[in-house]
Amino acid sequence: MQIFRARILDTPTDPFTGGTLRSDADVALVVDAGRIVARTDFSTARERHPYAEVVDLRSGVLLPGFVDTHVHYPQVRAIGHLGKPLLDWLDEAALPEESKLGDDAYARAVAHEFLTGLTSAGTTSAMVFGSHFASAVDILFASAAEVGLRMTTGLVTSDRNLPEVLLTDVDRSVTESQELIDRWHGRGRLRFAVTPRFSFSAGPELLAAGGGLVRDNPGIWVTSHLNENRDEITGVAKIHPESRDYLDTYGRAGLLGAQTILAHNVHPTDRELTRMAEVGAAAAHCPTSNSALASGFFPLRRHLDAGVRVALGSDVGAGIGFSLLKEGVQAYFMQQLDPAGGVPLTSTHLLHLATTAGAAALGLDAEVGDLSVGKRFDAVWIDPAAGQPLDVGIAYAGSDEDALAKIFALGTPADVSRVWIDGELVKG
Numbered sequence: 543m544q545i546f547r548a549r550i551l552d553t554p555t556d557p558f559t560g561g562t563l564r565s566d567a568d569v570a571l572v573v574d575a576g577r578i579v580a581r582t583d584f585s586t587a588r589e590r591h592p593y594a595e596v597v598d599l600r601s602g603v604l605l606p607g608f609v610d611t612h613v614h615y616p617q618v619r620a621i622g623h624l625g626k627p628l629l630d631w632l633d634e635a636a637l638p639e640e641s642k643l644g645d646d647a648y649a650r651a652v653a654h655e656f657l658t659g660l661t662s663a664g665t666t667s668a669m670v671f672g673s674h675f676a677s678a679v680d681i682l683f684a685s686a687a688e689v690g691l692r693m694t695t696g697l698v699t700s701d702r703n704l705p706e707v708l709l710t711d712v713d714r715s716v717t718e719s720q721e722l723i724d725r726w727h728g729r730g731r732l733r734f735a736v737t738p739r740f741s742f743s744a745g746p747e748l749l750a751a752g753g754g755l756v757r758d759n760p761g762i763w764v765t766s767h768l769n770e771n772r773d774e775i776t777g778v779a780k781i782h783p784e785s786r787d788y789l790d791t792y793g794r795a796g797l798l799g800a801q802t803i804l805a806h807n808v809h810p811t812d813r814e815l816t817r818m819a820e821v822g823a824a825a826a827h828c829p830t831s832n833s834a835l836a837s838g839f840f841p842l843r844r845h846l847d848a849g850v851r852v853a854l855g856s857d858v859g860a861g862i863g864f865s866l867l868k869e870g871v872q873a874y875f876m877q878q879l880d881p882a883g884g885v886p887l888t889s890t891h892l893l894h895l896a897t898t899a900g901a902a903a904l905g906l907d908a909e910v911g912d913l914s915v916g917k918r919f920d921a922v923w924i925d926p927a928a929g930q931p932l933d934v935g936i937a938y939a940g941s942d943e944d945a946l947a948k949i950f951a952l953g954t955p956a957d958v959s960r961v962w963i964d965g966e967l968v969k970g
């Protein structure tokens with residue numbers, strides 16, 4: 543048993559529907575076997591648990607662990623290739639790199655780099671876009687099990703419009719996926735997601751095979767891309783003439799539900815938003831990627847008005863790093879700049895998007911997302927070096943919201959001093 547004594551900021555209530563930032567200047571979390579069993583003042587906690595180890599975190603700020611709802615494992619080494627729209631970027635940067643993951647030694651090295659990137663940035667839960675190679679996905683699952691990451695991932699599938707080495711077919715995709723499901727889904731913090739790359743590289747039969755896996759394996763997840771880029775959308779319409787829109791390519795295949803997370807959705811139709819809300823599918827908003835690839839402005843207002851759940855994704859490697867602090871501040875910038883009119887975001891909205899909203903999108907909201915009693919202790923300790931601009935900013939902030947805004951504006955993985963998942967230290 544441990545007592546974590548800290549200044550804590552979290553968002554147990556949704557700021558998009560009237561919730562506010564919860565801030566406690568000096569509070570004690572009593573953690574037993576990874577779960578928060580009490581949240582109280584320090585002297586009460588100490589009195590009740592005189593033999594518990596005390597971890598004094600008062601020099602920094604404790605936040606819930608970040609939840610990244612869209613990040614690509616095989617793209618760590620492709621981050622930072624700027625200046626191209628989606629389809630050119632895939633051809634020039636992402637796909638050549640992803641083609642190398644067929645080599646197990648290479649995949650092992652990349653898995654290590656990937657997990658280091660996530661945990662160093664304070665990400666404790668993630669929906670991870672896997673690899674086209676089943677062996678590389680198996681390696682990722684095994685590596686994540688060692689690190690302890692709360693991870694959902696799967697075999698990426700495509701049967702057209704990609705380099706030959708990344709293509710599969712219906713039978714192989716089902717056999718390989720089922721093997722991975724049997725081996726990993728539900729093991730510890732790991733879960734499987736059916737992952738067609740996007741409907742530009744997957745025909746109706748391959749998508750339907752994914753839907754069959756969902757039917758046969760209740761509880762597994764689905765993730766893919768949606769409405770990211772105009773040329774992509776035009777291409778999808780040609781490949782799927784029977785579908786009424788991009789979302790319908792997934793809907794017809796049995797891939798749409800409350801356990802579906804679709805990345806980007808920069809250019810949705812009203813029907814697609816209505817349908818996503820009806821089935822409870824979530825959108826992973828990836829602001830640095832949308833900027834880097836010039837994909838466009840994410841219509842957050844339309845998503846909220848339609849009742850679609852939205853969370854944040856780093857979209858590494860089109861996104862320019864693992865930090866959800868950076869994604870948060872980029873979301874804020876782009877909402878401000880959107881010529882169609884964005885949603886004014888406060889630091890409380892950003893924290894919600896990076897934590898509780900992600901936990902809800904991943905169906906993990908009973909477990910993580912804030913630091914309430916009953917939740918698992920997944921947490922990030924922001925403790926900048928003395929005298930650094932963030933340290934000074936937090937010290938002189940006029941309010942808790944202001945201190946949180948400084949964390950988003952100035953915080954980097956270097957300021958993430960410690961990270962816990964289920965009470966286990968994974969960084970620090």
Ligand code: GUN
Nearest residue numbers: 636739740767831857860
């Ligand atoms: N659409 C299909 N594949 C990808 C990818 O790797 N990154 C992004 N941003 N969009 C995609």
Ligand code: ZN
Nearest residue numbers: 612767805857
């Ligand atoms: Zn992506």
